[in-house]
Amino acid sequence: MEYNDQMKNRVKRVEGQVKAILRMMEEDKDCRDVVGQMSAARNALDRAIGLVVSTNLEECIRENVEKGEDTEKLVQEAVNLLVKSR
Numbered sequence: 001m002e003y004n005d006q007m008k009n010r011v012k013r014v015e016g017q018v019k020a021i022l023r024m025m026e027e028d029k030d031c032r033d034v035v036g037q038m039s040a041a042r043n044a045l046d047r048a049i050g051l052v053v054s055t056n057l058e059e060c061i062r063e064n065v066e067k068g069e070d071t072e073k074l075v076q077e078a079v080n081l082l083v084k085s086r
Contacts (some may be wrong), residue, residue: 010044018041041065054078
């Protein structure tokens with residue numbers, strides 16, 4: 001699978017959020033603010049996971065349909081990846 005710029009940019013954004021969280025901790029910022037930023041970073045990473053899984057699923061299904069193969073197993077694997085990520 002090729003990871004496109006949109007996927008990479010999402011992960012870079014999360015990286016920036018995590019660095020900001022560390023900076024907040026080093027500056028002894030309020031716990032509520034730090035946890036709020038942690039939650040935002042987790043949500044952003046969840047969205048990045050969804051994008052990667054859905055893009056990969058789309059590519060795999062397209063390939064299997066072209067080959068005349070079943071796609072049920074691919075869909076189940078994608079769902080399992082999403083469930084495992086939570």
